[in-house]
Amino acid sequence: MTPILPAGTPARNNGGIRRAAPLAAGLAYAAFGATFPSHSTGALVAVLVPATAVLVAVLVLRRPRGECARPGRAHLPWLVWVLAFGAWELAALFAGDLTISLLMDPVLVIYPLRVAGWALWLWAGWLLVRR
Amino acid sequence: MIFGVGFVVLGIVGLIVQLMNPRLAAELFAMLVATRTGRVLTVLVWGWLGWHFLAR
Numbered sequence: 001m002t003p004i005l006p007a008g009t010p011a012r013n014n015g016g017i018r019r020a021a022p023l024a025a026g027l028a029y030a031a032f033g034a035t036f037p038s039h040s041t042g043a044l045v046a047v048l049v050p051a052t053a054v055l056v057a058v059l060v061l062r063r064p065r066g067e068c069a070r071p072g073r074a075h076l077p078w079l080v081w082v083l084a085f086g087a088w089e090l091a092a093l094f095a096g097d098l099t100i101s102l103l104m105d106p107v108l109v110i111y112p113l114r115v116a117g118w119a120l121w122l123w124a125g126w127l128l129v130r131r
Numbered sequence: 132m133i134f135g136v137g138f139v140v141l142g143i144v145g146l147i148v149q150l151m152n153p154r155l156a157a158e159l160f161a162m163l164v165a166t167r168t169g170r171v172l173t174v175l176v177w178g179w180l181g182w183h184f185l186a187r
Contacts, residue, residue, distance in 0.1 A: 033185070038186060038187065039186075039187065043185060043186040044182070046185075047178070047181045047185055047186045048182075050181075051174075054177070055175070055178065058167075058170045058174050059171065071162055075159050075162075078156050081141065081144055082159075085141055101184050101187070104184060108184065108185070114185075118185060121177075121180065121181045121184070121185060125174075125177055125181075128164065128170065128173060128174055128177060131161075131164045
């Protein structure tokens with residue numbers, strides 16, 4: 001017997017589970033990775049595993065080249081900001097001054113915030129694979 | 132100290148740019164990962180950021 005559903009109700013799973021599975025896996029891995037403190041072998045391995053997986057995925061998966069805008073004057077402020085940010089972080093790192101990562105250390109010691117940091121990093125990796 | 136002040140200035144400038152037009156940042160990212168080389172380099176930077184912030 002066909003169930004009576006209101007108009008517009010999907011009769012089958014519309015891919016919600018397929019979309020939720022990577023999210024749940026990512027959050028679970030973030031919760032797992034955050035259990036390792038900084039400067040530990042566990043943390044290094046936990047970072048290396050997804051980093052290697054994403055690198056392999058990017059090397060193996062072939063994406064069609066889509067239309068892409070060229071950098072113009074409108075993008076210049078962002079480009080300058082990104083380059084200045086990178087240069088500043090590297091300069092502070094080599095000069096032995098405060099880097100953002102050092103400033104973040106007391107924040108990333110707190111477990112829920114560390115999980116959030118891990119989740120943010122994994123989400124960025126997911127975006128790179130999906131591109 | 133001077134680097135700390137620099138970070139704050141960069142953050143404020145970044146916020147101003149973001150408020151100006153957030154779409155431009157997404158376009159810049161799309162340009163960055165448009166080629167295979169760009170994608171690989173971006174993944175390497177992403178991996179380094181993960182190690183730098185979460186593991187080192």
